[in-house]
Amino acid sequence: MVLPVYVYGMSVLRKIAQEIPEDYEELDQLIEDMFETMHFSDGVGLAGPQVGKSQRIFVVDTTPMGNNLEEPELKDFRKVFLNPIILEEWGDSWAFEEGCLSLPNIREDVMRPSHVRIEYYDENWSLKEEVYDGTRARVIQHEYDHLEGKLFVDKVSPIRRKLLAARLNAISRGRVDCDYRIVYSKKA
Numbered sequence: 712m713v714l715p716v717y718v719y720g721m722s723v724l725r726k727i728a729q730e731i732p733e734d735y736e737e738l739d740q741l742i743e744d745m746f747e748t749m750h751f752s753d754g755v756g757l758a759g760p761q762v763g764k765s766q767r768i769f770v771v772d773t774t775p776m777g778n779n780l781e782e783p784e785l786k787d788f789r790k791v792f793l794n795p796i797i798l799e800e801w802g803d804s805w806a807f808e809e810g811c812l813s814l815p816n817i818r819e820d821v822m823r824p825s826h827v828r829i830e831y832y833d834e835n836w837s838l839k840e841e842v843y844d845g846t847r848a849r850v851i852q853h854e855y856d857h858l859e860g861k862l863f864v865d866k867v868s869p870i871r872r873k874l875l876a877a878r879l880n881a882i883s884r885g886r887v888d889c890d891y892r893i894v895y896s897k898k899a
């Protein structure tokens with residue numbers, strides 16, 4: 712089922728998400744719904760808070776980016792991350808234009824380290840520790856930020872944030888055009 716996406720201004724996006732218990736009811740359904748929502752919304756990653764669940768879960772599928780000749784490994788990168796912990800980030804920081812389903816129609820260059828080492832459980836509750844670089848590292852860092860109550864606009868310069876203020880305010884009030892259902896603050 713395609714879930715509505717919680718957008719800028721919703722408090723769940725600013726909370727540190729709680730660990731998801733191994734006995735979480737209907738976890739398989741949540742994972743399926745998150746992938747379906749992400750694909751329907753043309754995203755490559757989606758975190759629990761973005762669908763109103765303050766739980767430490769995110770899914771990624773960079774298949775749509777798989778034609779990238781510089782990073783062919785993006786084609787088969789489809790994973791579930793439960794209770795992830797970024798253990799280390801390193802390497803030269805590089806800028807890349809990021810977008811986010813919770814910030815429709817906003818794209819900004821964001822600096823992130825090139826490598827990440829992450830520990831997480833997969834959908835079968837097998838503990839993993841893996842290293843990623845390039846775009847895969849960036850997608851993981853972006854989604855992980857959601858679990859920490861952070862958005863990519865927090866990483867842009869204060870001047871850029873000021874220039875985005877009116878657009879962010881409009882998103883928080885539901886005045887945004889996007890092709891998926893959203894949940895926004897009803898505050899005037």
